[in-house]
Amino acid sequence: MRSTLLLWLFFFTFLLLPFPLWGNIDYSNLDPDSPEVQQACGDAIKRLGPDRGTVAIQKNVIGVKKNVVDIIGIPKGTSGSGIAIIGQVTEVEMALKDLEAKVSETEIKIDLPSDILFDFDKCNIRHDAQEALKKVAIVIKSYPRKTVLIEGHTDSEGSDEYNMKLSFKRAVSVKQWLVDIEKLIDTNFQINGWGESKPIASNDTARGRQKNRRVEIIIRK
Amino acid sequence: MEVYIMKDALLLFIVLPIFIMIGSVFISSPMISLAIAQSDSVIQSQETNYPGIIAELIQCKRKKGVLTVKVRLKNISVKSVKTWWPDVHKTSYLLDETNQKKYFPLKDAKGECICNAVSDNIKPNMSRTSWFKFPAPPQEVEEISIVFPLSAPFEDVPIKD
Helix, strand or coil, rough: CHHHHHHHHHHHHHHCCCCCCCHHHHHHCCCCCCCHHHHHHHHHHHHCCCCCEEEECCCCCCCCHHHHHHHHCCCCCCCHHHHHHHHHHHHHHHHHHCCCEEEECCCEEEEEEEHHHHHCCCCCCCCHHHHHHHHHHHHHCCCCCCEEEEEEECCCCCCHHHHHHHHHHHHHHHHHHHHHCCCCCCCHEEECCCCCCCCCCCCHHHHHHHHHCCCEEEEEE | CCHHHHHHHHHHHHHHHHCCCHHHHHCCCCCCCCEEECCCCEEEEEEECCCCCCCCEEEEECCCCCCCEEEEEECCCCCEEECCCCHHHHCCEEEECCCCCEEEHHHHHHHCCEECCEEEEEECCCCEEEEEECCCCCCCCCCEEECCCCEEEEEECCCCC
């Protein structure tokens, strides 16, 4: 009798009660056409409602290049706007210089030290970093609709996995700042976190580690 | 009598759950899906940010309002490469340029991405196929762009119905 009771108690405790907790499906094991996946998809679609979770794509009309196009064909004597454009071009050049950007025929590469952008072990943008990021935004805006790659890197302190996640989160923070504050288009960005896998200096010295802690911004022309 | 009940309790509440847990680990471990390049035809290939790894789009199929996308990461180098899909539900999406819309991967009731993109160590000449489920664009949309964090976007991909 007691054994039967224990048996029921066992089933109730270990099989029935935790069932909702074990409800997470491990999709890594499943075929995409399996009934479980199809069921999950059907439910997900219902939850999304009529707009199906879509986000509208905004077109970027801000930027020096757009303004330059607007200016072409303006008759002589209306040079006021032209002066404004020259001013913006100079602003881009200044920003590139201040950021020590590497400009080639195919891309512009900007290295931002993580120590300026973030506090130790954090991924929130520091207030002091906004000046540099504003300059980055000026450069990006001069290449509207181009792909911008943002890549986070760390030094070798800490585990590989932790560094990979930290570097990715930091890259996302930079992108989010540019999208939220500078109203750049989300879809133009590609984000990567490389952790400690791509050092540019030795991790044996403090100076080297500082160099390795960075966020790279690459604008593909 | 009490000794037997104690033994039963020990068996049921300690030993058996341990066996179940150990068994479930084996059952839920990722299937060995590494294999020498499968026969699926490649729709598009792109370089990835991992040296030696290329991404091959092998399926973009619309069925019952859901779009299934399969991507094969293939190691063409001579070294093993550890790949990692960062936050796929935020960084992967479809671009429907006809309607100017962006679609993100479907998530289940627990908020998990309905996909099997997992970190993996891909050995030379081996590959790892991942699949993703997205809300399907409307029927009139015949081509889309697919953006993944690991590679350049797959552009103008025809949707198979």
